[in-house]
Amino acid sequence: MTKDQALFNYLLRLADSSLILSQRLAECCGHGPILEEDIALTNISLDLLGHATSVLTYAGKLEAGLPERNGKGRSEDELAFLRSEREFRNVLLAEQPNGDFACILTRQFLFDCWQFYLYESLQKSKDETLAALSAKFSKEITYHLRHSSEWMLRLGDGTLESHERMQNAMNELWMFTGDLFGTDEADALMLRSGIGADLTQVKVKWEKHVAELLSKATLMVPSGIFMQSGSLQGKHTEHLGFMLAEMQYLPRTYTDSKW
Amino acid sequence: MEKDTQWPLWEVFIQANPGIPHKHVGSLHAADEEMALQNARDVYSRRNEGISIWVVEAKFIKASSPEDIGSFFEPANDKVYRHPTFYKVPDGVKYL
Numbered sequence: 370m371t372k373d374q375a376l377f378n379y380l381l382r383l384a385d386s387s388l389i390l391s392q393r394l395a396e397c398c399g400h401g402p403i404l405e406e407d408i409a410l411t412n413i414s415l416d417l418l419g420h421a422t423s424v425l426t427y428a429g430k431l432e433a434g435l436p437e438r439n440g441k442g443r444s445e446d447e448l449a450f451l452r453s454e455r456e457f458r459n460v461l462l463a464e465q466p467n468g469d470f471a472c473i474l475t476r477q478f479l480f481d482c483w484q485f486y487l488y489e490s491l492q493k494s495k496d497e498t499l500a501a502l503s504a505k506f507s508k509e510i511t512y513h514l515r516h517s518s519e520w521m522l523r524l525g526d527g528t529l530e531s532h533e534r535m536q537n538a539m540n541e542l543w544m545f546t547g548d549l550f551g552t553d554e555a556d557a558l559m560l561r562s563g564i565g566a567d568l569t570q571v572k573v574k575w576e577k578h579v580a581e582l583l584s585k586a587t588l589m590v591p592s593g594i595f596m597q598s599g600s601l602q603g604k605h606t607e608h609l610g611f612m613l614a615e616m617q618y619l620p621r622t623y624t625d626s627k628w
Numbered sequence: 629m630e631k632d633t634q635w636p637l638w639e640v641f642i643q644a645n646p647g648i649p650h651k652h653v654g655s656l657h658a659a660d661e662e663m664a665l666q667n668a669r670d671v672y673s674r675r676n677e678g679i680s681i682w683v684v685e686a687k688f689i690k691a692s693s694p695e696d697i698g699s700f701f702e703p704a705n706d707k708v709y710r711h712p713t714f715y716k717v718p719d720g721v722k723y724l
Contacts, residue, residue: 403635405656405667412670512669519662 385459525586547596
């Protein structure tokens, strides 16, 4: 695997994770518990879509330089809408269904916290484009994390029912958190080249942050849970295919459509 | 009347640039002040409107009532000398 191939794979993982969670949040549009939260969730969805677009555009340019592509890179739209389930590299957490508001918020908090430390680290990437994009994304992610953290505190340490729902959501989703820190050959190569983030360090910071916030929110960190993995090989939970069917329907059916 | 089951109402003020006053832009519902601030950010500052946000719970605003118009405001009607129109405003003065 060349450095550019590894970077291409690395970028897909970043972009797909944002894209898929963006799509999940877009499903909430018009269904937020209150108007203000509806706008907040769709704002976050749009931020993530923006991240995915920038990274996929960059990945497409890089792809044109890969030997097997003969100078042909795909556009961000082609990458987003014309790849199949097994070609997606998003973290498993991002594709989990919305469920109740506790699930949406818990998924968001675990994801925001991961992105926060991941992009904090990637700001120091030796790849200038990735470093610049990371600095830009980090501002938005800082806000996402603040938003989801405040909800965790209020609902975790809220009523009996809200506490129970939050703890249930955490217990359900915890098995997908191991996958956030999975690494493969591309990761190792990116780390050695000073381009990628050190996920073991990101994990240490993430675990500390999550443990502290959960303790404030009177929630328990789940333990003894078997961790799911597979997203690095394109092995997803059963939910991703259905999502993509909806997300990709229009551009696949009406191939000339413009917006 | 049905009981209002919504969260408290907050009034939102946004400062567009340094040095000028915060202006009332609208209101929203939120459970507490931190959430009110975040909601204000999401609802009212999505299009680059400002650099600072104030939120205040609407119940803490004491407002004059329509019946007060006579005693509050009408006495000023015939006192044109209270307007600073007898001075020349120097060129280049902003926000007056």
